[in-house]
Amino acid sequence: xTLQGRSFIEPPDFAEDEYEKIFSLAxxxxxxxxxxxxxxxxxxxATLFYEPSTRTRFSFEAAMLKLGGQVMxxxxxxxxxxxxxxxxxxxxxxxACYADIAVIRHPKEGSARVAAMAAGIPIVNGGxxxxxxxxxxLTDLMTxxxxxxxxxxxxxxxxxxxxxxxxxxxLVRALxxxxxxxxxxxxxxxxxxxxxVKAEIRRGCGSVYREVERMQDVLPELDILxxxxxxxxxxxxxxxxVRLKDRYVLDAVKxxxxxxxxxxxxxxxxVNEIATEVDADPRAVYFKQVRNGMYxxxxxxxxxxxx
Ligand code: NCD
Numbered sequence: 001x002t003l004q005g006r007s008f009i010e011p012p013d014f015a016e017d018e019y020e021k022i023f024s025l026a027x028x029x030x031x032x033x034x035x036x037x038x039x040x041x042x043x044x045x046a047t048l049f050y051e052p053s054t055r056t057r058f059s060f061e062a063a064m065l066k067l068g069g070q071v072m073x074x075x076x077x078x079x080x081x082x083x084x085x086x087x088x089x090x091x092x093x094x095x096a097c098y099a100d101i102a103v104i105r106h107p108k109e110g111s112a113r114v115a116a117m118a119a120g121i122p123i124v125n126g127g128x129x130x131x132x133x134x135x136x137x138l139t140d141l142m143t144x145x146x147x148x149x150x151x152x153x154x155x156x157x158x159x160x161x162x163x164x165x166x167x168x169x170x171l172v173r174a175l176x177x178x179x180x181x182x183x184x185x186x187x188x189x190x191x192x193x194x195x196x197v198k199a200e201i202r203r204g205c206g207s208v209y210r211e212v213e214r215m216q217d218v219l220p221e222l223d224i225l226x227x228x229x230x231x232x233x234x235x236x237x238x239x240x241x242v243r244l245k246d247r248y249v250l251d252a253v254k255x256x257x258x259x260x261x262x263x264x265x266x267x268x269x270x271v272n273e274i275a276t277e278v279d280a281d282p283r284a285v286y287f288k289q290v291r292n293g294m295y296x297x298x299x300x301x302x303x304x305x306x307x
Contacts, residue, residue, distance in 0.1 A: 004306030007116035007123040010132045011174035019174075023142055026299035033066060036298065039307050040069030046099035047073030048091065049126065050082060050106045055268060055290055056126045056135065060103050063297040072099065089118035096121045101304055122304040130164040130234045136267050137170040138300060139293035140226075146292070147263050147285055148223060151178040159186040159215055159248050160228035160273055162193040167267040168228055169197050176204030183209040184218050188247055190240070191230070215248055219257040225250070227266045227273050251275040258283070265289060
């Protein structure tokens, strides 16, 4: 089956060999971007962002523009007919009359799937509430592959808001299909990974997990530390957010406990969870992730458009 015409709503929508195809295309684009500068000429990408975004929206727009395509879209639910009460299905059916492919970010879990069922053009989930964020996962896997040289046999610490962090849910669901992944889930009791994600780890390729509360205890054994922001916008109660927001702060002192070849990842935006002094540490790769993200999205757009 080809990727042409398909939607990308959650990581299991694509098989491992399809991920490989996207990564190798992304690497080719990265190596000679000029060869792809007109590949999407005459094609239009729509960005439907009902929630705030910097990287996801701009990286999709930059990706399409660098492929010679064009973009249109809105940012914020008040700037589309959603403000008048239009359903997601009607909005995407409308957009599909103009655009060849669309990215949607929406606060409701499941919204991107609903959009994909109505659209008739490829829909990419740019984040649906506290559920999934598969293109951040493409970015993350591409980064792990290039920094660690493999996607198997890794000890991965995920730290922070594992309950609402959609990037964590998608990354775990994708990684547990590779052999021998050990997840160390570092969070306060209230922000643990949802059960459906843990069930997927148990069904994975020999993947296991352990839940801990203290980052310092596990830092020395990690290959990867994936930090996340406490997702303020998903909390029902301001007091809980204030109590939990600064629970984990990675700084230069803690980095001394980590192996020399551990990498620190973060989907960004960061708030306080990584001190800026860590940025200069060669193990910090979060801005490399941003760069990889644009190439991963260029490869995804080319694959879904079938060009
Ligand atoms: C993430 C998101 O939107 O889920 N950001 C991103 O797309 N890189 C992470 C976050 O908002 O904390």
